[in-house]
Amino acid sequence: MKIRLMIVVLAFLFAIPALAQLDRSKRPEPGPAPEIKLGEYETFTLENGLQVFVVVNHKLPVVDFRLVLDRDPILEGENAGYASIAGDLLRTGTKNRTKDQIDEEVDFIGASLNTGSTSITGSALKKHAEKLLDIISDILLNYDFKQEELDKLKKQYISNIISNRDDPGSIASTVQNVLLYGKDHPYGEPITEKTVESVTLQMCTDYIDKYFKPNIGYLAIVGDVSLDEAKSYAEKYFSGWKKGEVPKHTYSNPQPPAKTSVAIVDRPASVQSVIHVTYPVYLKLGDPDYFSARLMNTIFGGNSTARLYKNLRETKGFTYGAYSSLESDKLVGNFDASLQARNAVTDSSVAEILSEMKKYREQGADEEELQSIKNYVTGSFARSLESPQTVATFAINSAIYNLPADYYQNYLKNIAAVTVKDVNEAARKYINPENAHILVVGNADEIEKGLAQFGSITYYDIYGNEVDTASAEIPEGLTGDDVIQKYIAAIGGKENLEKVQDRTTEMSGKVQGFEIKMTIYQKAPNLLKQVVDAMGAEQVVVFNGEKGIASAAGNTAEITGDNLVKLKIESSLNFIVELDKHNVNVNLNGIEKIDDKDAYKVEMMLEDSSKWIQYYDVESGLKLKEIKTVSTPGGDFAQETLFSDYREVDGVKYPFKVNQSLGAQKLEFTVNSIKVNTGLSDNLFKVD
Numbered sequence: 220m221k222i223r224l225m226i227v228v229l230a231f232l233f234a235i236p237a238l239a240q241l242d243r244s245k246r247p248e249p250g251p252a253p254e255i256k257l258g259e260y261e262t263f264t265l266e267n268g269l270q271v272f273v274v275v276n277h278k279l280p281v282v283d284f285r286l287v288l289d290r291d292p293i294l295e296g297e298n299a300g301y302a303s304i305a306g307d308l309l310r311t312g313t314k315n316r317t318k319d320q321i322d323e324e325v326d327f328i329g330a331s332l333n334t335g336s337t338s339i340t341g342s343a344l345k346k347h348a349e350k351l352l353d354i355i356s357d358i359l360l361n362y363d364f365k366q367e368e369l370d371k372l373k374k375q376y377i378s379n380i381i382s383n384r385d386d387p388g389s390i391a392s393t394v395q396n397v398l399l400y401g402k403d404h405p406y407g408e409p410i411t412e413k414t415v416e417s418v419t420l421q422m423c424t425d426y427i428d429k430y431f432k433p434n435i436g437y438l439a440i441v442g443d444v445s446l447d448e449a450k451s452y453a454e455k456y457f458s459g460w461k462k463g464e465v466p467k468h469t470y471s472n473p474q475p476p477a478k479t480s481v482a483i484v485d486r487p488a489s490v491q492s493v494i495h496v497t498y499p500v501y502l503k504l505g506d507p508d509y510f511s512a513r514l515m516n517t518i519f520g521g522n523s524t525a526r527l528y529k530n531l532r533e534t535k536g537f538t539y540g541a542y543s544s545l546e547s548d549k550l551v552g553n554f555d556a557s558l559q560a561r562n563a564v565t566d567s568s569v570a571e572i573l574s575e576m577k578k579y580r581e582q583g584a585d586e587e588e589l590q591s592i593k594n595y596v597t598g599s600f601a602r603s604l605e606s607p608q609t610v611a612t613f614a615i616n617s618a619i620y621n622l623p624a625d626y627y628q629n630y631l632k633n634i635a636a637v638t639v640k641d642v643n644e645a646a647r648k649y650i651n652p653e654n655a656h657i658l659v660v661g662n663a664d665e666i667e668k669g670l671a672q673f674g675s676i677t678y679y680d681i682y683g684n685e686v687d688t689a690s691a692e693i694p695e696g697l698t699g700d701d702v703i704q705k706y707i708a709a710i711g712g713k714e715n716l717e718k719v720q721d722r723t724t725e726m727s728g729k730v731q732g733f734e735i736k737m738t739i740y741q742k743a744p745n746l747l748k749q750v751v752d753a754m755g756a757e758q759v760v761v762f763n764g765e766k767g768i769a770s771a772a773g774n775t776a777e778i779t780g781d782n783l784v785k786l787k788i789e790s791s792l793n794f795i796v797e798l799d800k801h802n803v804n805v806n807l808n809g810i811e812k813i814d815d816k817d818a819y820k821v822e823m824m825l826e827d828s829s830k831w832i833q834y835y836d837v838e839s840g841l842k843l844k845e846i847k848t849v850s851t852p853g854g855d856f857a858q859e860t861l862f863s864d865y866r867e868v869d870g871v872k873y874p875f876k877v878n879q880s881l882g883a884q885k886l887e888f889t890v891n892s893i894k895v896n897t898g899l900s901d902n903l904f905k906v907d
Contacts, residue, residue, distance in 0.1 A: 566669025
């Protein structure tokens with residue numbers, strides 16, 4: 220024990236001189252790039268041109284299959300979406316199996332199987348590998364598309380498109396692609412309800428016939444498999460796949476704008492803006508400055524330690540997160556700096572993004588920033604190597620991009636070799652604040668003035684079509700009160716409305732796939748009871764004309780403050796004919812498109828200074844949409860409600876379709892029945 224202690228003491232004493240000579244003011248020199256132990260792969264090519272990569276990994280008794288096609292992007296035009304739909308149809312049946320049979324067989328062996336417009340992927344236990352391959356090859360060689368399956372897919376696509384119409388992030392993504400690439404480019408054309416509706420079975424069949432060819436295919440076989448087994452799999456299940464000539468496509472190169480401009484998609488319901496500063500760039504995997512460009516962007520906005528994040532979240536507090544990306548692509552990529560910010564700081568957020576871009580171009584990065592990001596990228600890359608699928612991806616990328624055989628083996632060496640000078644040259648090349656699209660999806664009334672300082676403003680709809688804000692003019696002399704009176708007449712007239720002394724509305728719908736039933740009882744002048752049944756749990760709101768309560772899960776709370784003020788107004792059975800009584804100011808603020816219909820935009824300012832925005836069909840006078848601000852424990856949100864399918868009940872028209880969105884929540888209601896003047900008792904509205 221004494222000998223061991225003496226050794227420790229001597230070691231410490233010998234270390235003292237070295238510690239004394241350490242200069243802590245100097246940053247330690249970075250060490251050499253770590254050696255990569257990149258998993259090996261074998262490759263061979265079938266006679267039909269299919270190139271196969273095999274990555275052996277016996278850690279788990281599982282085999283993964285990934286088939287990828289390297290085709291040129293396709294401009295689908297007025298049928299945009301047909302390639303994606305064709306890829307999905309592959310999973311719906313063959314000449315030998317129905318969709319149900321495919322599902323049952325895949326489930327029985329505990330496998331996974333997915334198809335797409337340029338890929339088929341699957342995974343199974345080793346003992347079931349050939350069964351899965353039998354299904355995959357059947358899909359590939361004997362696909363048999365059915366009209367009923369196409370109709371189902373089109374319905375799903377259209378449902379998603381309709382759902383995304385209310386999502387600012389999805390809207391921004393669609394319009395951004397139009398701005399970056401144009402609608403005459405495959406990366407820019409939007410998929411709409413109309414384009415999906417036009418897709419035919421023949422289009423889908425023709426697509427698979429033309430583009431699913433082995434001579435542009437790469438098959439990765441990864442997992443508990445030997446090279447000989449992989450060769451046997453490939454020969455047995457894919458050698459019958461016939462090669463053929465695949466159409467080639469070329470496109471003009473999208474260019475950044477000559478000067479920075481502003482694009483706005485108006486969403487009056489938005490309490491915050493989705494912001495993108497973006498433009499096309501030309502950067503491919505394997506380019507000489509690829510590593511410099513990647514490190515440059517990571518320093519600027521690639522993670523939560525980057526400049527954008529630190530400025531816009533930590534220093535300014537404008538957002539929960541701000542990031543940038545520099546996307547590489549064989550055809551054309553893009554730079555994008557993005558965030559979400561409150562309406563009040565939308566212009567300030569854009570100003571800070573542009574300021575950071577200019578500062579980066581002019582001053583560049585420093586050695587400390589670069590070394591920190593190198594460590595981050597190195598760690599991320601090293602972690603990715605834990606998956607054998609990564610090695611397969613590297614192999615396929617090397618073939619598609621014609622990379623050197625040791626490209627990924629030397630990946631970290633190339634990262635380590637990047638200098639501050641390299642990064643700063645990349646910043647000057649790829650950071651271009653003077654030639655950017657500033658895209659903002661938000662409330663135009665609140666953000667337009669502030670954004671005008673950055674460039675000329677163009678308005679777009681949710682599909683990237685330019686909106687002519689001057690195309691529809693309000694008729695001279697028309698007022699908001701006139702629009703309201705036309706609405707009252709359209710739904711039955713004041714006399715018929717005032718005849719309604721009580722009303723019971725029963726409706727049902729879905730939110731996030733769950734069934735909801737709601738019953739609303741109203742009695743003149745302003746008694747209300749609303750009962751919501753969601754999966755057996757009941758939520759009730761009651762207002763007796765003075766006091767309101769809300770109860771759920773056995774708990775009851777009184778409604779107070781601004782929420783009580785709003786409840787008093789919303790409980791009014793005939794609110795629309797009593798605006799003067801409630802001191803509501805009405806203003807007509809323009810004409811906008813609501814689902815391709817011209818609609819008058821009417822603002823109602825309530826007594827508590829809150830604002831309701833309503834849209835009335837110019838032609839019919841019926842209300843199409845309403846936007847209200849709702850206060851919740853999570854903050855204020857804009858509640859948007861769409862009204863359609865008006866039907867008459869005892870002389871008054873009511874909407875029987877009501878779609879509502881509140882933040883990320885979307886509710887679709889169908890009115891099942893409306894009963895009026897049934898003699899509802901005041902006891903129904905008691906508040907204990």
